[in-house]
Amino acid sequence: MAEEPRTPESGPPSSAAEIAAAWRREQPGVPTESIEVVTPIWRLGKLFADDRARALRAAGIDAATLDLLSVIRRAGPPYALTTREITRRALVTAGAISQRVARAEGQGLVERATHPPNTEDTGLRAVWVSLTDAGHALIERSVSEVLTREAALVNGLTEPERRSLITLLDKLTHQVRERTDGPAR
Amino acid sequence: MAEEPRTPESGPPSSAAEIAAAWRREQPGVPTESIEVVTPIWRLGKLFADDRARALRAAGIDAATLDLLSVIRRAGPPYALTTREITRRALVTAGAISQRVARAEGQGLVERATHPPNTEDTGLRAVWVSLTDAGHALIERSVSEVLTREAALVNGLTEPERRSLITLLDKLTHQVRERTDGPAR
C-alpha cells in the first residue's frame, strides 16, 4: 500500500488505524488489535462529554450534577436514594458522590436525611438524598435537552447499525468486566 | 447453596437498557435512543483506563506519561516532535501537555530544545520534545505490556465482530465530529 506521510502537518488527530500501523512499523511483533477499538471509544467518550458540557453550561448546571439528579429522578417517586445506591450507579468513588451531594445541597437542588422517606430502610446507617422542587424542575428541563441533542448525534447511524453497535458494545463490556474482574471501582 | 448475606441491591450497575427504560417510564416522550450507545462507551472507556492505570502502576509510570512518550516513540526517528504536534494528537489541552512535558523532563524521560534536531522546522517558534535514553527504554518496556494486556481484553470478540465494531465506531466518530464541529480540544 501507499506509505503514509511521516508527519502529517496540521490536520485531524491521527486515526486509530494510523496509530496501529505506526506501532507495527516501529516495533514489529507488538499486538495492535486493541488500538482500533480502544482509541475510538476514548475519543467518542470525550466528544460526547464535551458536547454535553457545552450544552449544560447554558442551562447553568454541570455534568456531574446532572448525573446526580438524573439517577434520583429516574428512580421514580418518592425521588430519594441512599448515597450507597447512587455510588453504585455512577462511575466515580463514594467520596466524589459525597462531594457532589454537598455541592448540590448548597445549591438547593437536593436534601439529605438520615431517615428514609418511607419506613423502608436498608437496615444500615443510610443517608437518603432526595430532590427538592428546584432540583426536580432543573432536571426535568435539562434532561430533555441533553437527550434530544445526543439523539441527533447518534441518528446518523441506521437503525440496524445502531442495534448492531449496541449488541457489540454490550458483549465487549461483559467480556472486559469478567477479564479485568477487578472491583470495577 | 451459596449463602446470601449481601444487602438486597448490591449488584452490577444498571444496564444502559434499564436506564433508557426508566426514562421512557418516568418521562414519556423524551428521546432515549442515544443512551444505549453513549453509556456503554463511557463505561468501557473507564474500564480500559482503570485497567491500564493498574498495570502501569507496577511499571512506575502513569497513563499521562505513557501517552506522551508513546506519541513521540511511534513517530519514529529521530524521536522528536513539537509541543503543538503532540497536543494535536492528544485528548487534552496545550496547557496539560506543557505540564506533562515538564513532569517527564523532571524525571529525565524527555528533553526540550528550541531548535529542531534537523534543519526541519515548522517556521514558527517551535519547541521540540525528544526522548532521552531512559525515556526510550521505559516506553519500549511499557507499551508492549499494555498492548498485550489490552489485546487480551478485546480477544473475546471474533474477528468479524471486531472488524464490524471498528467500522461502526469509525462511522459514528465521523458523524459526531461533523455534527458537533466544536473546538473540542
Add this chain to the structure above:
DNA sequence: CAGATTACGTTTAGCTCTAAACAGGCCTAT
C-alpha cells in the same frame, strides 16, 4: 521598518476527582 497581528508555548487560579484516613451506626458472639 515600526507597529500590529498571529502562532506557540507556559503559567496560574480554581475545580473535581482519587485514595486513604476517619467517624459512627448496626450486628453478632461470647
Add this chain to the structure above:
DNA sequence: ATAGGCCTGTTTAGAGCTAAACGTAATCTG
C-alpha cells in the same frame, strides 16, 4: 451487656486537568 467487627458515609491531602491570562517569536501591513 459489651466488645469487636462490619458497613456507610464524610473528610482531607494531593494530583492532574481546564480556561484564561500571559510572554514571546515570527509574520504581515502600511
